Amino acid sequence: MSSTVSFDATDDAVVQCPYEHYRNMRDEAPVLELDGASLGRLNERVFAVSRHEDVKRILHDTTTFSSRFGGASAKPSPELMARLKEVMVDGWPSVSTLLTEDPPSHTRYRRLVSMAFTPRRVSRLEPALRQICETLVDDFGEESRVDFIAKFAVPLPIAAVATILEIPDRRREDFKRWADSSVAAIGRAITDDERVAAERDILEQQHYFVSELDARRDDPRDDFLTDLLNAELTADDEVEGGPLDTPEMLSIIRQIQVAGSETTASLLADLMVQLAEHPDEWERLKADPSRAPKVVEEALRWASPNQGLFRIVQEDTEVAGTPIPKGSTVWIMYGSADHDDRVFDDPEAFNPDRERLNSHIAFGHGIHFCLGAALARLEAVTALKVMAARLDTISVVEPESLRYGSSFILRGLEHLELDVTYQ
Structure with a gap:
């Protein structure tokens, strides 16, 4: 399809309001x-897919569209690779x-x-x-x-994921630093020195969790790490493969850490901006906290x-x-799909009572639907209920100065x- 439309995902004006x-x-x-080069996909043809129905179709067609896309950052130079x-x-x-896996290996990991x-x-x-929310408001x-x-x-979200992974309070700042380093190069350009520093943090994180996993082998607990360590497939799972090895567990822990912190923090911030800009919705929430799940779903969309x-x-x-030729890269644009007026009436409006609200794909769709969706929803709903009970009015200081970070993938206020x- 020929078109005069141009789009630079890395342009600051686009990042701020896409x-x-x-x-x-x-x-x-x-x-x-x-x-492709501007997106860190060197020597690749990259196609952006923006409509809801097309994004959803691609998410379900794992045969034609593989998730083995690797990193979204530029490939390291030989010198940087040696340093890493x-x-x-x-x-x-x-x-x-x-x-970044397809079936059947993805099926094994998911199970x-x-x-x-x-x-x-x-x-x-x-x-x-x-209790965490109450303490934070206190x-x-x-x-x-x-x-x-x-x-x-x-x-x-840092406290929530740290609770799941049983990170002690004294290591929470380290945990946040590890999460930041894990996403440092996603959708943005960073220097070689920054990539090396991020790799050092990831190494530190690996050693911490290997030590924790070793401790669970010697002294099992009723916790996530013990269950991850002991998870085994049976014939009923209809997929082959043994228990997770150490690199696989480290990869999964890192994904849970990132998915459970960065994106949830961004959701909470945008949620409060929308409620500040729509005081009628804030008043309705205060009067009826049971509206919190609907408000969260609209914020996700x-x-x-x-x-x-x-x-x-x-x-x-x-x-x-x-x-689209074989070997190309497709960027499936959740952010665009969730503003598609073919699915959502008046998509730029913030309306928790809209029809088809559950059609949003903020958590993806199909086999790669976000494993942490239930946790993110629980965090946001709990946070809303606590704040609605504790805060009377909210407003944004200097709303014209709000800025989003430079990543074209992970969208969040700085x-x-x-x-x-207060009430």
Whole structure:
């Protein structure tokens, strides 16, 4: 499909407000070829897919569209590769597991991890999450001006995932640093020195969790790490493979850590901005806390903290009338799909009572549906209920100064200051 539409995902104006650009793409070029080099996909043809129905179709077609897309950052130079190898000489190899694998290996990982990361284990966290939220609001003191990201949006998901992984309080700052380093190069350019520093943090994280896993072998507990260590497939699982080895467990722990912290913090910040900008919704929530799940779902649709992931085309194909050759990279744009007016009426409006709300794909769809979705929802709903009970009014300080980070994949505010009053 020929079109005059142009789109640079790394342009700051696009990063700050991509939705008009997304609409133009959906209307005029639902499959648009981009500059692969600017996205860190050197020597690759990259096609952005922006309509909801096409994104959903690709997510379900794991035969044509492979998840083995590797990293989203530029390939290291020989010099940088040598430096990274020197750092990781005492580490464990990086392996593909849940996010970047296809069936049948993905099926094996999903089954094994699901044995440890169960709905029961997540639901049991609700009292702890409520107490964490209460404590975080207590820590606001009587201040009328609150740095919401630093004092709530970041600490809550860090504490939640740290609770699952049983990270002691004294290591929480390290845990946050490890999570930051794990996503440092996703959707943004960083220097060689920054990549080496991030690799050192990842090495430190590996050693910490290998020690924790060794401790569970000697002294099993009723916790996620023990269950992950002991998970085994049976004939009923209808998939072959043994228990997870150490590199596989480290990969899964790292994915849970990142998915459970970065994107949830971004969701919480955007959620509060929307409620501040829609005081009627805030008042309705205060009067009826049972609305919290609907408000969270609309925030997920509106914000889509993960703006989309890549797939590798395994055979010549066609999407929305556009031929896409084998070997190409497809960027499936969750953020655009969730603002598609073919599915959502008045998509730029924040409306928790909208129809088809559950059609959003902020957590993906199909076999790669986010394993941590239940946890993210529980965190956000619990946070809303606590804040609705504790805070009277909220407003954004200098809303015109709000800025999103430079990543075109992980969309999140850099800073959010709120004026609040208390009940």
